[in-house]
Amino acid sequence: MYKIAIQKKGRLTEQSLKYLRSIGIKVPKNGREMIARSDDLEILFLRQTDIPEFVEKGIVDFGIVGENAVAEKRYKVRVVEKLGFARCSLKIVVPRESSAKSVKDLNGERIATSFPNLLKDFLKKNKVNASIIEVKGSVEVTPAMGLTDAVCDLVQTGKTLEENNLVPLVTVLESQAVLISNPNSKWPF
Amino acid sequence: MNQIIQPKILKGTRDFLPEDMAKRNFVMEQIRKVFEKYGYDTIETPVIAYAETILGKYGDDGDRLTYSFEDSGGRRIALPYDLTVPFARLVAANWQDLPMPFKRYQIQRVWRAEKPQKGRLREFYQCDIDVIGTKSLIAEAEIARVVVDVFKELGFEDFKLKINSRRLMNAILESLGVLEDAPAVIRSIDKMDKIGEEGVREELEKKGFDSGKISRLFKVLAEKDFADYDTSEIYEFLQLCKDFKIDEEYLEFDPYLARGLDYYTGITYEVICDEAGLGSLCGGGRYDDLCGLFCKEDFSGVGVAFGFERIMIALEKMGKLKKIPLNSKVLVTVFDEESSGDALGIYTSLIEAGINSEVYFEPDKLSKQFKYANKKKISFVVVRGSQERAKNEVTIKIMETGRQKTIPENQLISYIKGYV
Structure with missing residues (x-):
């Protein structure tokens, strides 16, 4: 019996189930239950943010998550395969009227994000000294509130950016869904 | 005078x-x-101790190198x-x-x-x-x-x-029949890195050791040929190191x-x-x-x-100590006599938020206050003139880049804390 965790409800759920079906796993209709059993496999429906941690601790054997979630919290998990869906980029974006034209122009500015570690590493690599304002959600509205000068967030279609009058400045990380496993797991991959 | x-x-x-x-x-x-x-x-x-508790524990060299003196009460004291x-x-x-x-x-x-x-x-x-x-x-x-x-x-x-293992070393010396001279032999071997095998040999010969025995000792050590000796202590220790997950490298x-x-x-x-x-x-x-x-x-x-x-x-x-900061992170400048109360207000709010900071003591020229900040390697200098006061804003100069940023006063703490 082995366990695989996928996102309970969100942008990865449908395609994660589709992927499992494509590799021959009988996936029950996604009902309301948190655990679905099929042959010697247990599928657990969890919050995306908990999945890498559970894989790292060996509570579940595999998980399907966005690369960004693994990278931000620096989880020690093995990436078995990049799955090619749920592609998005972590970008730094600024208000359309901002004078910032490159990452260097962010020196001394306030940048809102839910990915403080990835942003910190990126700024350090680019030798930019800026203030990271950690926000849990609705990051993209903080410039309009006068709270911040830039935003570092996931961009998929760019629609949210447009709605909030934001334009991309630079890409921090490209991300897609990945199948991860515990590095010490008994599975050979 | x-x-x-x-x-x-x-x-x-x-x-x-x-x-x-x-x-x-x-x-x-x-x-x-x-x-x-x-x-x-x-x-x-204690720093000062009765001399007899310190002297006579490190050999003659140690005694010679121990600071000792008589105090005004006539006691023998040693450091x-x-x-x-x-x-x-x-x-x-x-x-x-x-x-x-x-x-x-x-x-x-x-x-x-x-x-x-x-x-x-x-x-x-x-x-x-x-x-x-x-x-x-x-x-x-x-x-x-x-x-x-x-x-x-x-x-x-x-x-x-x-x-x-000193036990292994003693066993080797015992097999050579020089166990009673172990301290002298060990002190010489200790210098192997500094004076090389020839130097150690010379020293041991001077101490009166048989050159055949010295050769045998060197051979055992060089070839790590310990079959005749009890090495259980070393093996047991290394196994425990493994259990402690000490990286073998x-x-x-x-x-x-x-x-x-x-x-x-x-x-x-x-x-x-x-x-x-x-x-x-x-x-x-x-x-x-x-x-x-x-x-x-x-x-x-x-x-x-x-x-x-x-x-x-x-x-x-190795260059590992280049970026060690001093204690204060923020200097709150004082613009003029009348705004010193305002400066103290900002300063105390920073302190209460747990940010190491200080306030300048006099309404000196700003350039002098910046100079002071530079000398103390302070990262941020807060400046607040009448304009900023009127708009409830503060200006922060980031000393590393020289950039200045004006933000609402109530964001000052999260702004400073956002730098990591």
Whole structure:
């Protein structure tokens, strides 16, 4: 019996189930239950943010998550395969009227994000000294509130950016869904 | 007018200015944190001690190098030469009140009446850990783990914890029939790195040892041919190191490792880092009956001393101490007499938010206040003129880049905290 965790409800759920079906796993209709059993496999429906941690601790054997979630919290998990869906980029974006034209122009500015570690590493690599304002959600509205000068967030279609009058400045990380496993797991991959 | 006294200090002692102290405290704190992680508590012993509790414990050389004097009450006083002997005295005096086995760390100054030269000081720090009151080899392995952890934590990469067994060394010397001269032989072998095999041979021959025996000793050590001797202690110790998950790349069994001091009886250790090129950075081993000088009770112990000053030199050389900040992070400037209350308001809000900061004392020219901030390596300078006050804003100058940023006053704390 082995366990695989996928996102309970969100942008990865449908395609994660589709992927499992494509590799021959009988996936029950996604009902309301948190655990679905099929042959010697247990599928657990969890919050995306908990999945890498559970894989790292060996509570579940595999998980399907966005690369960004693994990278931000620096989880020690093995990436078995990049799955090619749920592609998005972590970008730094600024208000359309901002004078910032490159990452260097962010020196001394306030940048809102839910990915403080990835942003910190990126700024350090680019030798930019800026203030990271950690926000849990609705990051993209903080410039309009006068709270911040830039935003570092996931961009998929760019629609949210447009709605909030934001334009991309630079890409921090490209991300897609990945199948991860515990590095010490008994599975050979 | 009074005669001016030269503000000089003794050779081999040092004044430490804030920048030096910031680095020293940073390193000491890292070492201390590792010790505490493994459950070591600390103690302190007096600087001035009865001479008889210090003298006669380190051989003739040690006595010669111990600071001692008579105080005005006619008592013979000595300053600690290391931390091991004062620790042994403390245990002998207090063992009934101490948990046994007793694990302690101690970071204190020691004194040596050396002729000062490069790398040889009269006053310096040692950082010791010891476990006393157990003969278990687990204590040896734990100390090995702590040592490796300290050097990794400090950012050393290319270092080796060399280990040997005094028991094995004694067995070899016994088979050669020179066990009673073990201390003399070991002191010579200790110099192998410095004077080479020929030098050691010459020294041993001068001490009157048979050249055939010297050759046999060198052969055993060079070929690591220990089939005839009891090596169980080494193997058991290495297995425990494995159980302690000590990375093997840091461990090296070195049969030449001698450690000059006579009182070692089991595993001995020494840390060498080629990158630093300073010789031993840490050393120690198992000793029996160190407290026997001070009490009838018999305590076996194991411990190491870290050479703090050499570690500092090594870290400095490796460029690991370049970015150690001083204490204040923010300077709140004072614009003019009437706005000093406003400046104090901002200053106290920063302090209360847990941000190390300070306020300038006088409404001097801003350029002078910035100069002060520069000298103290302060990262942010807060400026608030009448315009900013009217709009409830503050201007922050980021000293590293020279950039200025104006933000609402109520964002100041999250802005400063956002820099990591």
